[in-house]
Amino acid sequence: MILTLFFIFSISIVSADNFNSTDIADDSNADSIHESFQKLLINSNNLSHDKKSVSKDFDFFGLFDFGHEKKYGYWVWAKDMNNVDFDKLSKNGVNVVFLNSFAFTEYGQREVLDWIHEAREHDIEVHVWMQIFNTGNWISPLKNGTPDTRYFNYKIEEARYYAGLDEVSGIQIDYIRFEGNAYRYNNSTEAINMFVKNFSDEMRKINPDLTLSATVMPETDNDEYFYGQDIKTICKYVDVIVPMMYKGNYNENSSWIENTTRWFVDNSGDAEVWCGLQTYDSDYNVTALSADELIKDKDLCFKGGADGVFYFKWGMNNDLESRKIN
Known part of the structure; x- marks a missing residue:
């Protein structure tokens, strides 16, 4: 019986978080975000959303x-956003x-949802990229020496809004860290771990199919000391770890990318590893790197065991954006 099922089955197959604020949207106004977001929450009640569900049936093919x-x-x-050419992205392998x-505060919910729908028509997933402890200025994860749960809940409530929108495929959390001084504070690692766990728990309630990814610094064992990022714990609560392999910022060469990727693959549990690469020399020199070099670095990420590669950011390297990366 099993052999028969397998035979039938077989013939049926045809087959940016940076050192500084360079990844903060320069069109944002941090002081007005709360007011704008509250308006979005009110307006979102006027739109119906299809709720995704997880099948409980036995998955033979799985x-x-x-x-x-x-x-x-x-x-x-x-x-x-409105300058992105989905035809070009799709043809060049972006998914x-x-x-x-x-x-959402710049263009409004309706325009963003239309953009996301257009991306999905080109087989491109859209993950909403949130900046957590830096939205223009650094925000401490601690208040009076303990995790600032009030701020945690504020950001989680914002994420609940995104998670409930049609065709949003994931949430990408960036700046889940201290500025580089976590070692000065008691409970720094505990605060970051608490935020990621609470965030994950709430997102799973809204939509268990969402892909949750967490951007982390690429300093391996030093991430916890400087940034409060305990990779072996964070990876338990997200689907993807995204180390920022910004070699220019560290004055490193391409071989560093492969070795560092392998460390994250070995220390991220069941979470996938998607590497982040700079499309320019460094935060101190934004000269675009050649597409050949960036594609080579992408290949080294995969050689190190990565499941994906993402470039920071679209619009900074015309040479790369004109090349097929997949």
Whole structure:
């Protein structure tokens, strides 16, 4: 019987968080975000949303592991949203984009949802990219020495709004860290772990099919000391770890990318690893890197075991954006 089922089955197959604020949307106004967001919450009640569900049926085909699709994409700033050419992206192999959440306050819900729908028509997933502890200025995860749960809940409530929208495929959380001084504070790591866990728990309630990804610094064992990022714990609560392999910022060469990727693959549990690459020399020199070099670096990420590669950011490297990356 099993052999018969397998035979039938077989013949049926045809087959940016940076050191500084360079990844903050320069069209954002942090002081007005709360007011604008509250308006969005009110307006969102006027739109109906299809709720996704998880099938409880036995998945026979899930018994067979035929590999999974590699992910290729870009971070997209809010101000660049309407300049993105989905035809071009799709033809060049892009299948995911991280859209900065400020797009909702810049353009309004209806326009962003139309943009997301257009992306989906080109087989491109859209993940809403949220900046957590830096939205223009650094925000401490601690208040009076303990995790600032009031601020945590504020950002989680914002994310609940995105998670309930039609065709949003994921939430990408950036700046889930201290500025580089976590070692000065008691409970710094506990605060970051608490936020990620609480965030994940609430997103799973809204839509268990969402892909949750967390941007982290690429300093491996030093991430916890400087940034409060305990990779081995964070990976338990998200689907994807996104280390920022910004070699120019660290004055490193391409081989560093492969070795660092392998460390994250080995230390991220069941979470996938999607590498983040700079499309320019460094935060101190924004000269665009050659497409050949960036494609080579992408290949080194995969050689190190990555499941995806994302470039920061769309609109900064015309040479790369004109090349096929998949």
